[in-house]
Amino acid sequence: MNEVELEGKGKKAVVLLSGGLDSATVLAIARSKGYDAYALSFRYGQRHVWELEAAARVAKQGGAREHRIAQIDLRVFGGSALTDDIAVPKGRDVEQMGHGIPVTYVPARNTIFLSFALAWAEVLGSSDVFIGVNALDYSGYPDCRPEFIAAYETMANLATKAGVEGKQHLKIHAPLMQWSKARIIEEGLKLGVNYGLTSSCYDPAPDGKPCGQCDSCQLRQKGFHENGISDPLEYQNSSL
Amino acid sequence: MNEVELEGKGKKAVVLLSGGLDSATVLAIARSKGYDAYALSFRYGQRHVWELEAAARVAKQGGAREHRIAQIDLRVFGGSALTDDIAVPKGRDVEQMGHGIPVTYVPARNTIFLSFALAWAEVLGSSDVFIGVNALDYSGYPDCRPEFIAAYETMANLATKAGVEGKQHLKIHAPLMQWSKARIIEEGLKLGVNYGLTSSCYDPAPDGKPCGQCDSCQLRQKGFHENGISDPLEYQNSSL
Numbered sequence: 001m002n003e004v005e006l007e008g009k010g011k012k013a014v015v016l017l018s019g020g021l022d023s024a025t026v027l028a029i030a031r032s033k034g035y036d037a038y039a040l041s042f043r044y045g046q047r048h049v050w051e052l053e054a055a056a057r058v059a060k061q062g063g064a065r066e067h068r069i070a071q072i073d074l075r076v077f078g079g080s081a082l083t084d085d086i087a088v089p090k091g092r093d094v095e096q097m098g099h100g101i102p103v104t105y106v107p108a109r110n111t112i113f114l115s116f117a118l119a120w121a122e123v124l125g126s127s128d129v130f131i132g133v134n135a136l137d138y139s140g141y142p143d144c145r146p147e148f149i150a151a152y153e154t155m156a157n158l159a160t161k162a163g164v165e166g167k168q169h170l171k172i173h174a175p176l177m178q179w180s181k182a183r184i185i186e187e188g189l190k191l192g193v194n195y196g197l198t199s200s201c202y203d204p205a206p207d208g209k210p211c212g213q214c215d216s217c218q219l220r221q222k223g224f225h226e227n228g229i230s231d232p233l234e235y236q237n238s239s240l
Numbered sequence: 241m242n243e244v245e246l247e248g249k250g251k252k253a254v255v256l257l258s259g260g261l262d263s264a265t266v267l268a269i270a271r272s273k274g275y276d277a278y279a280l281s282f283r284y285g286q287r288h289v290w291e292l293e294a295a296a297r298v299a300k301q302g303g304a305r306e307h308r309i310a311q312i313d314l315r316v317f318g319g320s321a322l323t324d325d326i327a328v329p330k331g332r333d334v335e336q337m338g339h340g341i342p343v344t345y346v347p348a349r350n351t352i353f354l355s356f357a358l359a360w361a362e363v364l365g366s367s368d369v370f371i372g373v374n375a376l377d378y379s380g381y382p383d384c385r386p387e388f389i390a391a392y393e394t395m396a397n398l399a400t401k402a403g404v405e406g407k408q409h410l411k412i413h414a415p416l417m418q419w420s421k422a423r424i425i426e427e428g429l430k431l432g433v434n435y436g437l438t439s440s441c442y443d444p445a446p447d448g449k450p451c452g453q454c455d456s457c458q459l460r461q462k463g464f465h466e467n468g469i470s471d472p473l474e475y476q477n478s479s480l
Contacts, residue, residue, distance in 0.1 A: 072312045077356075077363045108359035111399045115355045116317075119348035123317045143399045151395035158388040159351045 006034030012126035013173075014038050014117045015064065019054030020200045021220055022132035022176055025188035027062040029175050030130045032191050038124060039064040040117055044109075045075035050208040054199035061194055070116050077107065110143035114152055114172065122160050127168040134176045134184070149174045181223030189227075196232035205236055212237040246274030253368040253413075254278050254357045255304065259294030260440045261460055262372035262416055265428035267302040269415050270370045272431050278364060279304040280357055284349075285315035290448040294439035301434050310356050317347065350383035354392055354412065362400050367408040374416045374424070389414050421463030429467075436472035445476055452477040 013035035017023045030037050039062075041055040052069060059067035110133060117129045133144040142148065153172045160170065176184055188195065200220045201210030210217050212235030221238060224231040253275035257263045270277050279302075281295040292309060299307035350373060357369045373384040382388065393412045400410065416424050428435065440460045441450030450457050452475035461478060464471040 068316055070313060070316045073310060074359065076308055076310045077360045107362040107401075108355055108399060111358055111396070112352070112355040115348055115352040118351055119314065120317045122347040142401055145398070148395070148398040151391070151398050155388070155391035155395045156351070158385070158391050159348060159383045161347075161382055 008035030013128040019051035028191035182226035248273040248275030252366040259291035268431035422466035
């Protein structure tokens with residue numbers, strides 16, 4: 001590959017990194033385009049704090065220049081199975097997941113995460129933010145759709161010093177938007193992502209072992225299965 | 241006044257409340273329109289934490305149904321005189337303030353604050369968010385302009401369950417947008433705001449006494465002066 005042609009060569013990008021499969025892939029994509037990656041994770045009152053340890057491992061293995069964890073408390077409002085005492089649904093089949101907005105939806109989560117990414121990008125002088133949203137596997141989440149990302153980008157360019165001064169156009173990169181989980185895994189493996197370091201489960205055991213039955217575990221296992229390979233993670237109860 | 245004509249009668253509104261003069265006025269406006277007000281403040285690493293005590297007093301006096309303080313840490317990124325060890329400018333005249341973006345600008349602050357308001361509104365089932373931004377006195381802040389607020393509203397309606405399901409249109413109310421500081425004070429006094437409870441200073445003394453010399457103190461004192469009345473606050477060094 002001719003390095004001088006890389007679009008991100010010599011540029012900084014903020015990469016939202018949950019520690020899950022999708023964001024680990026996005027970090028690898030940002031790096032493959034030549035960006036210096038500044039990985040950003042959140043401690044937001046999530047029940048699955050295990051993912052923050054995964055995020056630290058993924059940031060290191062994925063070659064992030066820096067990794068910061070911002071503390072915010074979404075529990076102050078409640079309203080989601082991921083931060084409240086609402087049960088995480090288990091054993092739903094993949095066809096059921098596309099209908100309606102699931103209880104694991106956290107109100108305005110991506111809006112909030114992107115806003116912090118925007119703040120850091122502004123301080124870094126970066127005009128590129130990467131996020132691992134996906135419209136196919138998570139069609140029930142309003143803030144995972146292309147029209148949301150486009151509207152966010154428009155707003156962000158009116159919110160910042162650089163945008164107002166006409167210095168740069170901030171771009172929200174959502175490279176996974178139209179990819180199936182199987183394709184995400186396929187592309188990530190080509191880029192050397194170690195999925196054994198990632199954590200996708202909404203409700204892992206205290207030792208971090210994924211449940212295997214929540215929507216996220218099931219989509220993930222299906223994605224590996226469709227690539228004809230097995231997930232490097234060990235599950236409590238595999239769905240496949 | 242005929243109560244049944246009030247636009248906010250029986251409706252909930254999230255009101256961003258800093259404890260300053262502007263947001264105290266906005267709370268009074270929301271209440272005067274009949275909304276049940278849910279006041280939201282932030283502990284965001286600001287140097288002037290005194291304003292949170294002011295916010296609690298203002299919420300109570302202003303008749304907020306609830307007042308919550310969300311903890312977020314904007315210091316993780318730095319970049320502002322309000323959260324870093326950058327000196328707050330003192331003694332600038334009001335004409336100077338309109339030029340350029342001041343060091344007291346916090347990157348993406350209003351974007352972040354509105355995102356939290358959006359989350360709470362969604363949990364409350366509210367479709368109204370009030371914010372005290374003002375394009376005249378703070379022309380240097382990109383996220384205090386009408387085009388920013390309009391773009392935010394568009395984005396917010398794509399970000400939320402209610403917007404996606406077509407149930408309601410979320411509105412960002414910015415009633416102070418085109419008002420001078422003098423007009424804000426005039427309207428607030430008509431609505432019974434007790435400005436003696438508010439805190440506007442960027443750099444108050446440990447006992448909360450405002451400096452009188454920062455941009456915010458100067459604009460405030462000028463606003464009272466133009467109404468022919470004196471500010472109920474006692475200053476360390478009044479500019480007037």
